[in-house]
Amino acid sequence: MLLxxxxxxxxxxxxxxxxxxxxxxxxxxxxxxxxxxxxxxxxMMGAYxxxxxxxxxxxxxxxxxxxxxxxxxxxxxxxxxxxxxxxGRDHLDHVxxxxxxxxxxxxxxxxxxxPAGLALPLPGWLTVPIQIMPGIFYPSYRLAIxxxxxxxxxxxxxxxxxxxxxxxxxxxxxxxxxxxxxxxxIKLLYTLVFGLGAALAGLAGLMQAPILTVQIGMxxxxxxxxxxxxxxxxxxxxxxxxxxxxxVGLIDTLGRAFLPDLLRQMLSSAAASTAAPxxxxxxxxxxMAMVLxxxxxxxxxxxxx
Amino acid sequence: xxxxxxxxxxxxxxxxxxxxxxxxxxxxxGNIFALTLFTRIVIFALAASSLNxxxxxxxxxxxxxxxxxxxxxxxxxxxxxxxxxxxxxQWPVALLASALFALVIGAxxxxxxxxxxxxxxxxxxxxAYYVASGLSRYGGDDGLTIYKRSTFDGLINLSNRVPFxxxxxxxxxxxxxxxxxxxxxxxxxxxxxxxxxxQRMQAIGFPATRYRLVCFVISGTLCGLAGALLANxxxxxxxxxxxxxxxxxxxxxxxxxxxxxxxxxxxxxxxYLMLEEFLSQVTEYWALIMGPLLLLIVLFGRGGIVGxxxxxxxx
Amino acid sequence: MAEPxxxxxxxxxxxxxxxxxxxxxxxxxxxxxxxxxxxNGAGKTTLISQLTGQLLPDAGTIELAGTDITYxxxxxxxxxxxxxxxxxxxxLLDFTALDNVxxxxxxxxxxxxRFWGNARNxxxxxxxxxxxxxxxxxxxxxxxxxxxxxxxxxRELELxxxxxxxxxxxxxxxxxxGLGITESARMVKLLQELRxxxxxxxxxxxxxxxxxxxxxxxxxxYGRIIASGAPSAIRNNDEVKRAYLGEQHAVTRHV
Numbered sequence: 001m002l003l004x005x006x007x008x009x010x011x012x013x014x015x016x017x018x019x020x021x022x023x024x025x026x027x028x029x030x031x032x033x034x035x036x037x038x039x040x041x042x043x044m045m046g047a048y049x050x051x052x053x054x055x056x057x058x059x060x061x062x063x064x065x066x067x068x069x070x071x072x073x074x075x076x077x078x079x080x081x082x083x084x085x086x087x088g089r090d091h092l093d094h095v096x097x098x099x100x101x102x103x104x105x106x107x108x109x110x111x112x113x114x115p116a117g118l119a120l121p122l123p124g125w126l127t128v129p130i131q132i133m134p135g136i137f138y139p140s141y142r143l144a145i146x147x148x149x150x151x152x153x154x155x156x157x158x159x160x161x162x163x164x165x166x167x168x169x170x171x172x173x174x175x176x177x178x179x180x181x182x183x184x185x186i187k188l189l190y191t192l193v194f195g196l197g198a199a200l201a202g203l204a205g206l207m208q209a210p211i212l213t214v215q216i217g218m219x220x221x222x223x224x225x226x227x228x229x230x231x232x233x234x235x236x237x238x239x240x241x242x243x244x245x246x247x248v249g250l251i252d253t254l255g256r257a258f259l260p261d262l263l264r265q266m267l268s269s270a271a272a273s274t275a276a277p278x279x280x281x282x283x284x285x286x287x288m289a290m291v292l293x294x295x296x297x298x299x300x301x302x303x304x305x
Numbered sequence: 306x307x308x309x310x311x312x313x314x315x316x317x318x319x320x321x322x323x324x325x326x327x328x329x330x331x332x333x334x335g336n337i338f339a340l341t342l343f344t345r346i347v348i349f350a351l352a353a354s355s356l357n358x359x360x361x362x363x364x365x366x367x368x369x370x371x372x373x374x375x376x377x378x379x380x381x382x383x384x385x386x387x388x389x390x391x392x393x394x395q396w397p398v399a400l401l402a403s404a405l406f407a408l409v410i411g412a413x414x415x416x417x418x419x420x421x422x423x424x425x426x427x428x429x430x431x432x433a434y435y436v437a438s439g440l441s442r443y444g445g446d447d448g449l450t451i452y453k454r455s456t457f458d459g460l461i462n463l464s465n466r467v468p469f470x471x472x473x474x475x476x477x478x479x480x481x482x483x484x485x486x487x488x489x490x491x492x493x494x495x496x497x498x499x500x501x502x503x504q505r506m507q508a509i510g511f512p513a514t515r516y517r518l519v520c521f522v523i524s525g526t527l528c529g530l531a532g533a534l535l536a537n538x539x540x541x542x543x544x545x546x547x548x549x550x551x552x553x554x555x556x557x558x559x560x561x562x563x564x565x566x567x568x569x570x571x572x573x574x575x576x577y578l579m580l581e582e583f584l585s586q587v588t589e590y591w592a593l594i595m596g597p598l599l600l601l602i603v604l605f606g607r608g609g610i611v612g613x614x615x616x617x618x619x620x
Numbered sequence: 621m622a623e624p625x626x627x628x629x630x631x632x633x634x635x636x637x638x639x640x641x642x643x644x645x646x647x648x649x650x651x652x653x654x655x656x657x658x659x660n661g662a663g664k665t666t667l668i669s670q671l672t673g674q675l676l677p678d679a680g681t682i683e684l685a686g687t688d689i690t691y692x693x694x695x696x697x698x699x700x701x702x703x704x705x706x707x708x709x710x711x712l713l714d715f716t717a718l719d720n721v722x723x724x725x726x727x728x729x730x731x732x733x734r735f736w737g738n739a740r741n742x743x744x745x746x747x748x749x750x751x752x753x754x755x756x757x758x759x760x761x762x763x764x765x766x767x768x769x770x771x772x773x774x775r776e777l778e779l780x781x782x783x784x785x786x787x788x789x790x791x792x793x794x795x796x797x798g799l800g801i802t803e804s805a806r807m808v809k810l811l812q813e814l815r816x817x818x819x820x821x822x823x824x825x826x827x828x829x830x831x832x833x834x835x836x837x838x839x840x841x842y843g844r845i846i847a848s849g850a851p852s853a854i855r856n857n858d859e860v861k862r863a864y865l866g867e868q869h870a871v872t873r874h875v
Contacts, residue, residue, distance in 0.1 A: 035420050085604060091420045092366050096560060097603045099553045104596025111590050220549065224431045227424040231417075278439030285432040289413050292425070296416040491732040491739040498723055501712040508672065508710070509785060510698030510727035519733065 005136055007257045008250070013142050015249020016149035020204040021226040022233070022241040023156060024197035030236045031193050034083070035091050037098035039201050039226070040219025041105035046071045046202025047209040047218065048109060051118040060123040067206050068199060075198020079191050087190070106216050117215030120206075145207050152203065153242060160238065165192075225252075228284055232291045234298025243300055248284050255283040313614040317568045320575065324474060328467045340466055346578045347473045348534045351480050353558040353570035355527035360556070361565030362488050363520050364500030368423045369410070369430030370555050373403045373525045375437060375547030377532020382449040382542040392455030392463075396533050403529025404522050406433070411521035415514050427549055437544040448543025455537055463537050473534050477571070480527055485567055487523070496520045561602060563611030572610050623686060625650040625819050626671075626789055631680035633666055633843075640666045641677065642843035648789070653811070653820045655830045658840035659863060664823045665707055667840065668793050671821070672704045673697045685788065698727065701788030705778040705795055707823075711766050717777050718762040721749035724784040752784040753777075756810060772803035779810070789819045796826045808832060831855070839863070 021043060028036050049070045054063030078101075086097055122141055129137035160166040205219070212218065225248065233244030260276035267275070291299060324347065331340040352374055359365040380399035389395065414425045443449045454463040463469045487493045495516050498506045503513055536542045545551075554577065562573025580598075584591035606613070624647035633641035640663045648654045658664055669675040671682060673694030682690045684700055692700070712720050719740070725748040726732060726739065739745070753759050756776040761769060769777065775795055782790055795811075796804050808829050814820065815833070824830050830837065831851050838848040841863045847854055854860055 029420070035423070082600060091423065092556075092560075093603050095366070095368065095420075095423055096553075096557060097600045099550075099557070100596040100599030100603070102596075103550070103592035103599070107590045107592035107596070111593070224428055224549070228428050231421060231424055231428070276439075277441070278436045281435035281439060282432055285428060288425070288428060292413045292416050487735050489738045489740065490736055491726060491734040491742075493735075494719070494723060494726070494739045495732045498712050498715070501714055502710060504674070505706075505710045505712060505781075506723075507674075507695045508698065508704055508706075509724040509781065510695050511732070512693070512695045516732070 002136055003257070005133065006138060007254055009132075009138055009142065009146070010257075011250035011253030012246065013145050013149075013249070014253050015246040016146060016153070017204050017208055018222070018225055018229050018249055019242050019245035020149060020152060020200045021222060022229040022245055023153075023238055024200035025226055026230060026236060026238055026241050027193055027200075028197040032087060032190050033091075034087060034194075035094040035098070036083075036197070037095060037223065038078070038101040038105065039098075039197065040221075040223030041102050042071055042075055042198045042201035042219070043205035043208075043222060044105065044109065044214075044216070044219035045074055046205030047120070047214040048113060048118065049202070050206035050209050051120040051214050052113075054120060060126070064206055068202055071202025071205075072195050072199040075202075076191055076195045078198070079194040083194070084187070084190065102220065105219075109216050115216065117213040120209040120214060122210045126210075141210060148203075148207065152200070156238065225284065228288050230298075232288055232299060234301035237298070237300055240298055240300030244298075248287070251287060252284050256280045259283070311614075313611060316572070316614055320568070320572060328470055332467075337466070340470055342578075342582060344466070344470045344473055344538055345535075346574055347470070347477050348531050348538060349555070349558065349578060350571040350574035351473070351477045351534070352528050352531040353555050353562070353574045354477070354480055354484060354567075355524045355531065356555050357559045357564065357566075357570045358484050358487070358527070359520055359524040360559055361563075361569070362493065362500065363496045363517060363524075365415075365517060365521065366423050366556075367414075367426040367521075367524075368549065368552050368556065369426035369428075369433075370525075370528055371547050371549065371551035372406065372410075372430040372433040373528035374532040374535055374551065375433060375542070375544065376403050376406055377529035377534075378536035378542035378546055379437060379443070379449070379532075380529075381455060381533050381536040382451050383443055385451050385453060385455075386443060386449060390453050390456050392457045395455050396530070399529050399533040400526050403532070404526045407522040407525025408518070411518045411525070415517050415521065427552065430547060430552055431549055434544050434547040434549070437547060444543065446544060448541055448545070451536060451540045451542065454540065455533070469537070473538075476530060476534060480530070481567055481571070483527070492516065492519070557599065561606070561609050563609030566609075566611040569609055569611040576610065624648055625652075625685055626821065627681075627683040628671070629681045629683070631667070631670060631682065632678045633663075633670060633675065634678055640843050641670065641680075643680070644840070644843070644845055645680075646838050646845060646848060648819060648821055650819055651815075652835045653815045653822060653833050655822045655824060655834035655837045656840055657824065657827075657830055657837060661842075662840040663843040664840055665793060666843075668704065668791055668821075668823055671791055672702060698785055698787075701786075702791065703782035703785045703787035703789070704791045705775075705782050705793060707793040707797060709771070709774045709778060711774060711777060711781070713767040714765065716763050716765055717753060717758055717769065717773075717780075718746070718749050720766060720777060721752050721780050721784045722746055724781045725749055725752075728785050748784055752780040755783060755814075756780045757806070772799050772806075775799060775803075775807065776810070779814075783814075783818075787818060789821060790814070791821045791823075793823050794825060795822070796824060796829055804829065 021039065025036065025039050028034050046067055049067035050064055053066040053070070054060055057063050057066070082101070083097070086094055126141040126144060128140050130140045130143055132138050132143070229241055229245045229248050232248065233240030259280050260272065263272040263276050263279070324343070327343055328340060331337060352370070356367065356370045359367055377399040380402050381395045384395045384398060410426070410429045414422055414429065417425055438446045461468050461472060463472070488497065495506070495511055499511070499513050499517060507513055532546070535546065558573035558577045559570050560573070561577055562571065563569030581591065581595065584594055588594070626648040628644060628646050631641050631644040632639070644667060646654070656664055656667070666675065670677050673692060676691060680690070681688055684702060687700065689697055689700060712723070722745045725745045729745060750759065750762060753762050756779050758773060758776055758780060761773060766774065766777065775797070779795065796807055799807060804826065811820065811822070811833055822830070822833065834851055836849060837851055837854045839846050839854060839860050846863060847857045847860050
């Protein structure tokens with residue numbers, strides 16, 4: 001029971017992290033029609049910046065805030081210098097260009113920080129386990145991630161649905177020329193949206209950093225999952241990304257935790273231990289395959305009429 | 306005849322001549338490295354050509370093509386480790402496995418278009434990567450060593466560098482010839498038409514998905530052959546051959562060389578892999594140069610190298 | 621009274637809250653040229669799209685020669701004899717005019733899972749294609765890439781492509797769109813010849829052409845057929861006049 005609750009919360013936490021990534025991707029794709037594979041690199045940079053700044057300042061919270069700012073700045077510079085030249089082009093061009101960026105970032109990180117990964121130790125007050133139910137304790141840091149992610153999700157909702165900027169974002173997603181004709185500075189809007197996406201990616205990266213090692217290539221693995229989330233959740237829908245991310249997070253975590261035992265009960269021990277890791281990693285892709293068969297437009301697509 | 310003698314055709318002819326005569330140069334100069342490098346290049350040229358079939362001619366941007374390199378390779382590796390060393394069994398299995406994977410993945414992925422198709426093919430290829438990593442019996446993450454190359458009953462000895470090179474080259478040229486016939490056939494025109502205007506093709510009576518799927522399967526099978534060759538070349542197969550950056554490499558080769566041209570992928574593979582080789586000798590951090598270079602190529606290089614040659618010959 | 625070739629019965633199509641097709645019923649007899657007119661936004665293209673299968677209706681039926689084709693996929697309707705030209709030119713821009721038409725012929729000449737022989741050398745298909753191009757007057761432009769054809773030539777090519785499929789019914793969605801005076805006259809003349817060979821459903825704004833060509837006219841306003849009958853009856857219909865000339869104006873002159 002204890003294990004189930006713990007794994008459930010882990011799955012929720014992972015799902016929320018995926019949502020932060022997927023939301024950034026969806027925003028940039030929805031508003032600027034830009035496919036950003038380097039999103040994973042920004043995730044990685046968030047983690048590296050956090051590890052570095054926390055070590056420099058000796059203060060966890062300060063380091064994290066600086067890292068977030070640095071990633072935001074990096075995103076804006078990237079957009080301004082390189083990526084804005086690709087707007088309006090074929091998606092394939094975006095894919096190839098940002099693929100080049102991934103290669104660049106991976107080597108740049110290797111040059112600056114070395115090939116070995118970094119660690120980001122948690123301050124004492126974040127390692128205390130918190131009693132969430134009678135007899136059940138859960139790491140306070142992971143709870144913090146859940147809380148922060150939900151807060152950011154709520155912030156995004158309010159931003160996109162209830163503010164003027166959000167209105168521009170939604171309008172821009174439907175009709176770019178109109179927005180330009182209204183006298184809004186499109187270039188600035190795009191830069192800000194890209195910055196927001198970068199900040200979301202960086203936040204996800206730095207939050208994940210203390211739990212996993214900070215290493216080169218960490219962005220690519222999770223980026224694929226973010227893609228799966230977007231496909232399952234539905235075209236252009238942040239609400240869909242949220243629900244799909246939770247679903248994917250839960251299925252992946254719970255699957256990896258309990259599938260091996262389940263298999264061992266059904267198959268021989270040898271067969272189970274061969275099949276289990278492979279099958280566990282396949283679970284979300286199987287989910288994606290099922291969604292594609294039944295509803296290719298996604299489970300919760302945004303209505304665009 | 307005169308208009309055939311343009312920059313584009315001359316370049317292609319020179320490249321082909323170079324590829325055919327390479328072992329001669331190698332045996333004279335003693336530069337074995339060039340032979341091993343170009344064996345690898347020729348194999349990747351085959352893989353890139355197979356991708357060109359669906360990307361350049363069919364308009365299907367697949368970011369998961371490296372999966373077939375892995376599947377073909379693992380077919381050879383797994384059978385070899387289980388004691389089945391005959392190429393006559395291994396290679397057809399490699400082709401069949403690739404075809405099946407392409408059939409299933411294609412059927413699912415072709416329900417989507419555009420960037421979603423790209424994402425989904427990427428995701429499924431990564432799935433293959435993770436599954437291979439989980440195969441602890443066959444090396445898992447560390448990969449699987451192939452102690453003996455595929456045997457063909459004495460017809461050809463793959464352990465011999467020069468015959469192996471010519472076999473790879475034959476597969477490449479055979480593959481290109483096959484692609485040439487396909488794209489000009491009824492089937493090929495339909496696939497190209499679907500790339501050009503799907504709505505129009507449906508209106509005149511062509512069911513789009515059916516034709517695209519068959520094209521996808523042909524392409525995957527051809528790449529599976531490249532995978533079998535690659536496994537023999539490196540005497541090793543690992544999940545890394547399916548890692549998605551590999552798929553990206555293949556895409557770059559196709560775009561760089563020129564999409565939708567028969568020999569573009571060959572030129573693209575040669576240029577990309579030689580560039581990679583050259584840069585990595587200059588610096589350990591060659592991606593710092595390659596990355597921005599890629600951006601510039603995408604930004605300014607319309608139609609790839611072949612396109613540039615074509616334009617210069619028209620002037 | 622002979623069985624109508626095309627029968628539409630109580631067709632309904634909604635887009636969110638908008639009723640784009642509101643219980644539309646109409647009959648097209650074999651050999652007839654039936655025009656559908658209506659102000660902008662009346663739902664003409666939506667109606668055509670449901671007839672050809674690009675859109676599926678929410679309710680109602682469509683019958684072609686007695687066969688229910690309401691939910692038959694678009695690509696199969698072509699085999700059943702329904703051909704369409706598009707309002708916004710929809711051709712294979714990087715192929716030649718001949719290739720475009722030959723592909724249409726190819727679609728109706730058995731399956732295309734042939735991987736070896738050069739399709740451009742199939743004399744049978746090329747012959748049908750050249751004949752169709754000749755019919756619309758584009759024989760001289762057969763080997764020109766479509767993106768290099770003039771707008772009027774592209775509209776004519778749309779017609780040739782539709783003809784190459786040997787259709788029973790030709791659905792033409794504003795074939796005159798964007799044509800100048802001479803080109804329009806040519807198109808009208810062409811349609812006059814074609815109507816003797818094939819049943820035509822014509823959606824048009826050009827009133828001169830409509831009244832010159834149509835055997836019967838149906839008027840579509842806000843998704844509903846408000847009148848249907850002989851041209852003279854339609855011309856004198858009060859409701860039609862109000863819908864067209866009252867709030868919105870019909871195109872009667874070329875610019």
